Amino acid sequence: MSTAAPSSQRRTDCPLCGKPEASDHTPFCSRGCKDRDLLKWLGEGYRVPGPAADPGIDDFSDK
Numbered sequence: 001m002s003t004a005a006p007s008s009q010r011r012t013d014c015p016l017c018g019k020p021e022a023s024d025h026t027p028f029c030s031r032g033c034k035d036r037d038l039l040k041w042l043g044e045g046y047r048v049p050g051p052a053a054d055p056g057i058d059d060f061s062d063k
Contacts, residue, residue: 012021016036021027028034039043040046 014021015045016033016034019029022029025031
């Protein structure tokens with residue numbers, strides 16, 4: 001018999017600080033960590049590696 005908890009009850013840690021996750025702020029431990037993660041996304045702190053974009057190309061222009 002397995003002693004592992006079901007995946008819905010498995011304890012996880014906050015991806016930013018490592019403290020236990022809070023159900024109100026899943027997967028983060030607090031509102032502060034949740035907001036810090038959002039600010040990192042908005043400030044382009046998370047990036048996907050790849051070739052640099054050509055600054056001369058305007059993807060949003062109406063042609």
